[in-house]
Amino acid sequence: MEIPGGARGTPPPHPLSLRKMEDIVTRIQDEKAGGVAIRTVKSFLSKIPSVVSGADIVQWLMKNLSIEDPAEAIHLGSLIAAHGYIFPINDHVLTLKDDGTLYRFQSPYFWPSNCWEPENTDYAIYLCKRTMQNKARLELADYEAENLARLQRAFARKWEFIFMQAEAQVKIDRKKDKAERKILDSQERAFWDVHRPVPGCVNTTEMDIRKCRREKNPHRVKKSVYGVPDDGQSQPSPVHVSSQPARKPTREDVQKEITFLNTQLDRHCMKVSKVADSLMTYTEQFLEYDPFVSAVDPSIPWITDDTTFWDLEASREPSQQRVKKWGFSLEEALKDPAGRDQFLKFLESEFSSENLRFWLAVQDMKRRPHQEVSSRAQEIWQEFLAEGAPSSINLDSHSYERTSQNLKDPGRYSYEDAQDHIFQLMKSDSYARFLRSNIYQDLLLARKKVSYTHTPRSLICTALTHSSRFTGQSTFLPSPMVMSFG
Amino acid sequence: MSQDPLEGCRISAGKKSAVSLGKALHPPNLLVVVEGTCGACVAASPVSAPEGSCSYNVAHHHLCVCVRVCMAWQGLQKGETLASLKQESENLRRKLEEERGKLTDVELHQVAEKVETVAALSIKTRRVLKGHGNKVLSMDWCKDKRRLVSSSQDGKVIVWDAFTLNKEHGITLPCTWVMACAYAPSGCAVACGGLDNKCSVVPLSLDRNENVTAKKKSVAMHTNYVSGCSFTNSDMQLLTSSGDGTCALWDVESGQLLQSFHGHTADVLSLDLAPSETGNTFVSGGCDMKANVWDMRSGQNIQSFDNHQSDINCVKYYPSGDAFASASDDATCRFYDLRADREVAVYQKDSIIFGASSVDFSLSGRLLFAGYNDYTINVWDVLKGTRVSVLFGHENRVSRVRVSPDGTALCSASWDNTLRVSRT
Numbered sequence: 075m076e077i078p079g080g081a082r083g084t085p086p087p088h089p090l091s092l093r094k095m096e097d098i099v100t101r102i103q104d105e106k107a108g109g110v111a112i113r114t115v116k117s118f119l120s121k122i123p124s125v126v127s128g129a130d131i132v133q134w135l136m137k138n139l140s141i142e143d144p145a146e147a148i149h150l151g152s153l154i155a156a157h158g159y160i161f162p163i164n165d166h167v168l169t170l171k172d173d174g175t176l177y178r179f180q181s182p183y184f185w186p187s188n189c190w191e192p193e194n195t196d197y198a199i200y201l202c203k204r205t206m207q208n209k210a211r212l213e214l215a216d217y218e219a220e221n222l223a224r225l226q227r228a229f230a231r232k233w234e235f236i237f238m239q240a241e242a243q244v245k246i247d248r249k250k251d252k253a254e255r256k257i258l259d260s261q262e263r264a265f266w267d268v269h270r271p272v273p274g275c276v277n278t279t280e281m282d283i284r285k286c287r288r289e290k291n292p293h294r295v296k297k298s299v300y301g302v303p304d305d306g307q308s309q310p311s312p313v314h315v316s317s318q319p320a321r322k323p324t325r326e327d328v329q330k331e332i333t334f335l336n337t338q339l340d341r342h343c344m345k346v347s348k349v350a351d352s353l354m355t356y357t358e359q360f361l362e363y364d365p366f367v368s369a370v371d372p373s374i375p376w377i378t379d380d381t382t383f384w385d386l387e388a389s390r391e392p393s394q395q396r397v398k399k400w401g402f403s404l405e406e407a408l409k410d411p412a413g414r415d416q417f418l419k420f421l422e423s424e425f426s427s428e429n430l431r432f433w434l435a436v437q438d439m440k441r442r443p444h445q446e447v448s449s450r451a452q453e454i455w456q457e458f459l460a461e462g463a464p465s466s467i468n469l470d471s472h473s474y475e476r477t478s479q480n481l482k483d484p485g486r487y488s489y490e491d492a493q494d495h496i497f498q499l500m501k502s503d504s505y506a507r508f509l510r511s512n513i514y515q516d517l518l519l520a521r522k523k524v525s526y527t528h529t530p531r532s533l534i535c536t537a538l539t540h541s542s543r544f545t546g547q548s549t550f551l552p553s554p555m556v557m558s559f560g
Numbered sequence: 561m562s563q564d565p566l567e568g569c570r571i572s573a574g575k576k577s578a579v580s581l582g583k584a585l586h587p588p589n590l591l592v593v594v595e596g597t598c599g600a601c602v603a604a605s606p607v608s609a610p611e612g613s614c615s616y617n618v619a620h621h622h623l624c625v626c627v628r629v630c631m632a633w634q635g636l637q638k639g640e641t642l643a644s645l646k647q648e649s650e651n652l653r654r655k656l657e658e659e660r661g662k663l664t665d666v667e668l669h670q671v672a673e674k675v676e677t678v679a680a681l682s683i684k685t686r687r688v689l690k691g692h693g694n695k696v697l698s699m700d701w702c703k704d705k706r707r708l709v710s711s712s713q714d715g716k717v718i719v720w721d722a723f724t725l726n727k728e729h730g731i732t733l734p735c736t737w738v739m740a741c742a743y744a745p746s747g748c749a750v751a752c753g754g755l756d757n758k759c760s761v762v763p764l765s766l767d768r769n770e771n772v773t774a775k776k777k778s779v780a781m782h783t784n785y786v787s788g789c790s791f792t793n794s795d796m797q798l799l800t801s802s803g804d805g806t807c808a809l810w811d812v813e814s815g816q817l818l819q820s821f822h823g824h825t826a827d828v829l830s831l832d833l834a835p836s837e838t839g840n841t842f843v844s845g846g847c848d849m850k851a852n853v854w855d856m857r858s859g860q861n862i863q864s865f866d867n868h869q870s871d872i873n874c875v876k877y878y879p880s881g882d883a884f885a886s887a888s889d890d891a892t893c894r895f896y897d898l899r900a901d902r903e904v905a906v907y908q909k910d911s912i913i914f915g916a917s918s919v920d921f922s923l924s925g926r927l928l929f930a931g932y933n934d935y936t937i938n939v940w941d942v943l944k945g946t947r948v949s950v951l952f953g954h955e956n957r958v959s960r961v962r963v964s965p966d967g968t969a970l971c972s973a974s975w976d977n978t979l980r981v982s983r984t
Contacts, residue, residue, distance in 0.1 A: 090870055090889055091933065094913040139911040149952065150911055153934055276956050280975075283737050283755070284787060284803060284827060285847075285871070285889075328645040334861065335652035338901065345663045346904060349882070349897040350671035354943060356880045357926045358675075364924035365968045366984055367678060375706075375723065376686040376969050376983050384705060387966060408837055437837070441794030443813035486818075487857045490840075497838065 089285070092157070092187045099159045102126075102134055103179055110134050115176060123253045125163060125176040132172045148172050157186055157278045161264035166215055166272045168264070178257065184265040186279065192269050195236065196299040198225040200266060202240035203247075217273055243300055265299075359402060362395070397517045401509055404501045420513045421504060428465035429496050429504065432458045436489045444486075451484035459492075469495060660902050668895070668904045672943035678926065681939060681949045686969065687981035689720055691727055695975040697754075698788075698960050702743045705966045709750045710979055711738035717752045719764060722971065722981050731762050731773050740789040740800070751779070751798055753786035759800045761812050780810045787829045790842075792856075799842060799856075801828040807844050809856060821854050823861040830874045834881045843884050845872030851886050853898065865896050867903045874918045874960075878942075879925045885942075887916035893930045895942060907940040909947060918960045923967030931958030931972055953980060 102109050110130045115122045128151070135147040151170030154160055160177050161168055170177070184190070201222040204214055214222065229236060247255060271277050323331075362368050375381045386393065392412045400407035400416070407413040414434075421427035432454070439450040458467045459477065469477070473491045480488035508514055515521075694714035701708045706723040715736050719729035735756035742751045744761075753759030759780035762772055780786065784803035791798055797818070798810045807821040807828055826847035834841045841862065845851045851872055853863040870889035877884045883897045883904070891912050895905035907928065914934035921928055927948065928940040937951040937958055956975035963970050969983045 089915070090891065091914045094891070098913075135911075140909070141911045145952075146911060146950065149936070150913075150934070153914070276976075284739070284785065284829065323646075325642050325645060328642065328649055331649045332645065332652060334864070335649065335656055338656055338863070339652065339659060341901060343660065343663055343901045344897075344899040345665050346668065346897070346900050346902065347666045347671065349900045349904070350666065350668045352899075353668070353878070353880075353883060353897070353925070354672060354675060356882075357924050357943065360879070360924035361926060363967070364922050364926060365966070366681065366683075366922045366927055366963075366970075367924060370968075374968050374983060376981060381723070383968070384966075387705075405837060437793075441792075441796055443796045444811035444816055444818065445814060487840075490857070493838065 092185075095154050095157060095159055096182075096185060096187065098135075098139075098154065099179060101138065102131065108134075108138070112179070121253070122163065122176060122256075124257055125178050128162075128171040128173055128175045128177055131160065131170060131177060144172060153278075156268075156276060158184065158264055158268035161260070161267065163260055166263075166267050167275060168267055168271075178260055178264075180264055181258075181261045184261060186268070190265075190269065190297075190299075191279075192266075192299050193302075194225060195229065195232075195302055197221070197266065197270055198229055198236050199239045199243060199300050199302070200262070201225065202236055203243045206240060206244050207247075215272075221270065239300060239302060363399065392517065394518060394520050397514070400514070401518070404497070404505045407505070407508075416513055416517065417505070417508055420508045420511050423513070424504070424507075426504060428458065428467050429500050431465060432467050433493055433496050433500070436493045439489075440486050447486050448484045451481060451488050454489065455481055467492075467496060468499075660900075663900060664902065668943060669945040672945075675943055677944070678941055678948055681984050683939070683949060683951055683970070683982050683984050685953055685980045685982045687722055687725060689722060689725060689979040689981070690977070691718060691720075692716060692977045692979075694977060695956070696959060696973040696977060696979055697737065697739050698741045699962060699971055699973040699979060700742045700750075701962055701964050701971065702747050703745055703965055704747055705964050705968065707743070707747070708962075708971060708979075709741050709743050709752075710973055711741040711752050711754070712977075713737050717741055717750065717762075719750060720979075722979075729764055729772050731776065733760075733773075733776075737785070740786050742789045742791055742798075744791050744795040745793060746795050749795055751789050751791065753780065753789055753800065755785050757782045757784060757786060757802075759786045759789045759798060759810075761798065777812075777815075779812050779815050780808060781815075782806070782808070784827070787827065788831050790831060790833055792833060793837075799831060799833065801831040801844055801846075803827040805846070807831055807842075807854065819856060819859045821859055821861070823852055823854075823864075824848050824850065829872060832876050832884065835877050835879060836881045839881060843875045843877065845875040845886050845888075847871045849888075851875055851884070851896065853884075863898060863901060865903060867894055867896075867906075868892070870915070873915065876919050876921060878921055879923065885919045885921065885928055887919040887930055889915035891915055891932075893919055893928065893940065895928070905942070905945050907938075907945060907947070909938075912938065917958060918962075920961050920963045920970075922963055929961045929963065929970055931961040933957045935974070935976075937961060937970075937972055951982065953982075954978070 101107065103112065105111055110126045110133075112124055112126055115125055131151055132144060132147045135141055135151055136144065139147075139150070141147045141150070148170055151160075152168075155162070155168040155170050155177075158168065159180050160170070161180065162171075163176050163178055201214065201218060204218075205222070226233060247258075250258065269279060365374060370383070373380065373383065375383050392410070396410065396412070400410060400413040407417055418427055418430055421430055435450075435454050435457070439447060439454060442450055457463055458465050459469070459474070469492055473495045477489060477492045480491075689710070692710065692712040692714070693716065694712050696710050696712050699708055699710040706721060707719065707728070708722050709717060709719045711717045713736055715733045715738060717731040717733065717738060718727055719731075720727055731750070731752065733752065733754070733756065735754060738752050738754040740751075740753050740759065744750065747764075749761055749763045751759055751761045758778050759782075760776045760778050762776045765772055765775070779798055780789070780800045782800065782802035782804050784805075786800055786802050788801040789798060792809075796812050798812055799807065800810065801807045805822070805824045805826060805828060808817055809819040809821075810816065811818055821844070824844065824846045828844050828846040830846075831842055831844040833839070834843075840856045841853055842856060843851060843853050849866055849868045849870060849872060851865045851868075852861050854860065855862050865886075868886065868888040868890055872886050872888045874887040875884055876886075878895075882899055883895060885893055885895050887893050891914060892906050892908040893916050894903050894907070896902065897904045907930070912932065912934070914932050916930050916932050918931040919928055921942070926942055928942050930938050930940065932938065935952070935954045935956055935958060937954075938947055939949040939951070940946070941948050951972075954972065954974040954976050958972050958974050960973040961970060969981050971979055971981050973979045
């Protein structure tokens with residue numbers, strides 16, 4: 075259906091779901107256009123005007139909204155009822171049943187989209203007038219009687235006024251036609267069932283506070299259900315802060331837009347077919363690791379109450395399946411603390427660990443509190459890039475120039491270029507060799523096991539309560555203790 | 561090109577006139593109204609030049625150019641009006657749409673036809689976390705895969721061991737509607753914020769007797785409610801989104817603002833960091849119906865997507881970081897690929913008419929869990945675009961869904977005051 079909206083960039087009136095429900099109930103009532111037959115049902119000595127059965131509504135929903143499961147249709151129907159668009163004629167609880175229970179449609183006057191926020195004075199008048207009419211069908215339910223008692227106490231001083239208003243309403247109602255009155259009474263009752271729901275039922279008028287500001291009626295002009303003039307004593311709802319009027323775009327805004335759009339036009343993008351293949355490949359690769367799709371071994375803790383699965387993950391003895399993941403990409407290998415350690419071990423065996431240590435040191439530096447970043451940056455320079463550095467890394471002259479410039483005003487991103495360059499280097503060179511190495515292959519084919527001491531969580535937490543999280547070791551070797559939660 | 565609107569016009573010497581106007585450039589869309597009294601006639605009569613044309617014969621009048629026109633002109637530079645800029649912007653937008661359209665050689669769900677269908681899922685609730693006294697608005701998992709933090713409308717933040725249902729910490733904030741909460745990567749602190757316009761970090765003590773609330777530290781300060789927060793790769797930086805239309809990156813220790821992100825034209829409701837070790841980007845979504853991708857280093861908006869027709873309530877990256885999904889009040893969830901710079905899938909059904917509040921991917925990215933305002937969670941096949949399963953159980957809106965860090969379980973938070981942990 076057409077979603078009502080404003081000009082570009084303007085969201086539609088809130089909330090959309092109300093509009094959609096209104097569209098649905100309008101269609102259901104349109105018998106000529108495939109809607110449900112609304113009829114008068116004979117019951118004992120009386121007639122029940124203008125009703126449909128719950129089953130009919132469920133059928134209509136299934137057919138017209140392509141719903142296969144009746145449970146889904148009942149759920150949606152119950153929500154439409156809970157918002158007050160349809161209601162059972164004999165129950166205060168607003169749900170839909172898939173049987174012969176009779177339902178009536180709410181008058182558009184009482185629809186939620188009219189921004190009703192009825193006051194307690196109105197509710198008091200309503201309950202009061204119900205007690206004045208001598209009809210079994212208008213008897214108050216227990217919770218309503220309790221509400222009335224509470225309101226009588228709260229409005230003790232102006233009860234005479236409320237009583238008079240209620241009497242006036244009764245007079246007005248008496249003038250109406252009998253059948254019409256039945257319908258109107260039930261619709262009025264349904265209205266109050268939405269705004270003063272049965273205890274335990276969801277109050278569907280509750281709003282998400284983040285969306286309140288853009289309500290159709292932002293100033294919440296309180297209109298009374300029974301025409302009672304607002305005596306000015308009602309407090310404006312604290313929730314409804316007035317929203318700032320939407321700022322009109324200035325020339326600067328549009329100029330920024332133009333610059334942005336030009337950048338986007340210059341961007342080199344991939345074809346959808348290519349990215350689709352890439353997404354599929356990634357998903358396929360990780361499908362066996364996805365506990366929602368594939369069976370995992372050992373069993374999931376949430377079902378069996380057995381935490382072996384987690385203990386194994388935390389231990390530094392990686393399974394073959396986990397080791398296999400390190401082979402997917404350098405990123406995956408570095409993401410896993412065990413993978414990181416094995417890669418480092420391999421590089422050390424080749425006496426070429428400075429690249430990885432540099433990369434890890436920069437990662438560590440970026441995670442530091444702001445005031446420590448500068449000094450760490452200098453330390454990294456001394457260790458890896460300065461003349462005669464102990465762990466000298468090989469940077470191309472361009473990156474080296476850029477980096478030394480950045481170091482004049484050291485910050486968190488001073489080494490971005492260098493880190494990127496080193497990462498690519500590792501990826502194309504040492505990572506490939508790592509995957510072919512004995513260290514990796516032994517683990518992958520489970521020829522050997524890794525041995526590490528298992529560090530319990532509590533120790534890690536105590537060590538980290540201090541602001542200087544990472545123990546400052548001059549060789550920038552990652553401490554196994556720290557990396558457990560990396 | 562510029563034309564002197566007073567060309568062909570003889571200004572009587574001695575009369576006060578804004579002849580400098582003649583030097584100003586004449587924009588094509590501007591209607592020039594030149595007013596003044598004719599030195600010869602008695603009555604003042606406005607003389608206007610129709611759009612485009614600039615030469616008009618006023619040789620027989622002695623005109624004193626109205627200062628009003630002059631001032632209006634001086635406000636314009638380089639012949640550009642707001643109208644012409646808007647036109648240029650529209651043209652570029654159309655061109656961009658055309659260019660991107662050329663790259664859409666196939667739909668994702670078509671390519672995914674050759675992929676095996678996901679087997680029917682039977683997801684059951686395994687834990688129900690009861691304890692909040694009001695709507696649960698947000699939650700976040702701890703990296704240890706079993707603990708989580710949740711926040712509520714009544715100002716309470718609870719840290720749970722979801723596995724044992726044990727409540728480990730309770731934090732009371734002085735405001736209601738705590739809409740954002742996050743667990744620190746170390747597991748030793750949580751961040752929370754909401755209607756107080758702040759985001760605070762609370763270190764978690766192992767000593768059960770210690771009053772955790774007392775150690776709360778304000779880090780982020782916004783000028784409107786805080787809608788979302790997330791730690792970066794470390795406990796030391798916090799990223800926040802706010803109803804004031806901005807996102808911001810903060811240094812936790814000093815509370816210093818490291819970078820702010822401007823570009824949304826309405827409340828920002830959600831943000832998510834790219835899941836890369838070296839990543840420096842994040843995505844945000846808001847009430848301006850846009851999802852924006854940002855560079856954390858420069859504060860620049862790198863990409864933008866405006867396919868939704870109502871507020872975007874939640875954004876979440878696909879596990880590889882090359883794509884992300886969004887949930888909106890327009891009752892749809894959408895999937896965008898960053899390399900194609902395009903929306904590549906829409907997840908919707910005729911029977912789903914309530915807004916989607918939250919989304920998260922399963923570990924492989926094959927499934928998308930989406931929580932809705934109709935109290936349900938729909939599970940979508942990301943590649944094929946079909947719905948795999950629908951979960952009932954909550955008795956009010958689902959406000960947040962999050963898959964645990966090892967992908968073993970789904971936690972959902974709801975306005976029914978509970979959290980549920982579910983899995984197949």
